[in-house]
Amino acid sequence: MGLLGWLFDAQVVIAGHAILWREIIGNLFGLASAVGGLRRQIWAWPVGIICNVMLFTVFLGGVFHTPQALDLYGQAGRQVFFCAVAVYGWVRWRATRRAGGGSGPAVVPTWAGRAGWVQLGTVAVVGTVGCFLVFRTLGSFGPLADAWIFTGSLLATYGMARGWTDFWLIWIAVDAVGVPLLVRAGYYPSAVLYLVYAGVVLYGFTVWLKAQRAESGPAADARTAPTGSTSRLKA
Template identity: 80%
Template sequence: MDLGGWLFDAQLTIAGHPILWREIVGNLFGLASAVGGMRRQVWAWPVGIVGNVLLFTVFLGGVFDTPQAKDLYGQAGRQVFFVAVAVYGWVRWRQTRKESGGKGPAVVPRWAGRTGRIQLAVAAVVGTVVCALVFAELGSYGPWADAWIFVGSLLASYGMARGWTEFWLIWIAVDAVGVPLLLQAGYYPSAVLYLVYAGVVAYGFTVWLRAQRIERAQQVTAGAGAGTIGSS
């Protein structure tokens, strides 16, 4: 076996269960991307893309003949869409950073607002129902849970690219469904990393809330200063 083939198929055994190294590495890249997103760093997007590529091959267990041998089409499919959303977020954050002269954050957190929340809710319900029906026809393992993870992940990534603070809450809902599904399907490293994500996401939500309050206070101060100058 050549080096590339060995790296692709390399495994370790934990508690009697064979685990692919690329599942572990892919999830670690995903975790690094989440931390970068929390810190509003542009590098979060390309790092996440690397993890997406690795995990795409992991969740097609039946296709690639992995130890789990189960195809989670929602989990695999979302990696493809993640890449597309990541490119969008990468470009958007780079542009914002460029406009600030490279000194400010890559995104300014804000609430999605009433219209944005309605859009997210409708997309979540309709997208989950449609995807669940499609995944069931394809023979995906746990089609309804898989569908929500797929749709919720895309909405969360899109919200992150737009700078909507609600995206952290969507991630929490995804993790709540993802952990049981992955444990049942035998993807143990991914399930464990989802638990870690949940902690990072909860903390990230508080970080973005704090940043949002600071930005608002600075805008109020700047507006008051401009008004004082204008009246003098």
């Protein structure tokens, strides 16, 4: 198997805990993808797909007999859907860049607006409840938290593909639930990377917000902002 065989089985022991190298490497690709998204670069999408493929096997610990030996079906399943949404975002951002002359950022940030938040909120509630019932039946570890992480992550990725600045806020909510779950399940590199992501997310939100105001103009910003968001951001 050579390199692939080593990558699949290789482990490192940290503080007495066996950690898969592919969990570490996969999360580093995920961090690189987050940085690319912050900079609105198209390469963020294919790099993210590499992360998704690697982490899919990591979170099926019971199936692949990893050191954690736990199955997080929401964490694993979202990697599959991430790939599909990433292809959508990749195509959308490439089309936007071509329309803009082939240079500069691939998307101009905007607010999702009231209609967007109705859409996001409805999917968040229905998706979380539905996934919770499925994951509980399958025996997923922490099914309710896993269900929100699965649903919220897809919504955040979809929001990024649409160019909605709000998607960073959804990621914050995902990280707030994800860190405790991953620590309880023993996926320590992923938990640490979630904390790092939280810092990147907060910074990314400020970067996109500044870009939105500079590139969309104050009128567009005020017109599409969610109710109450303008006053909060100015406070």
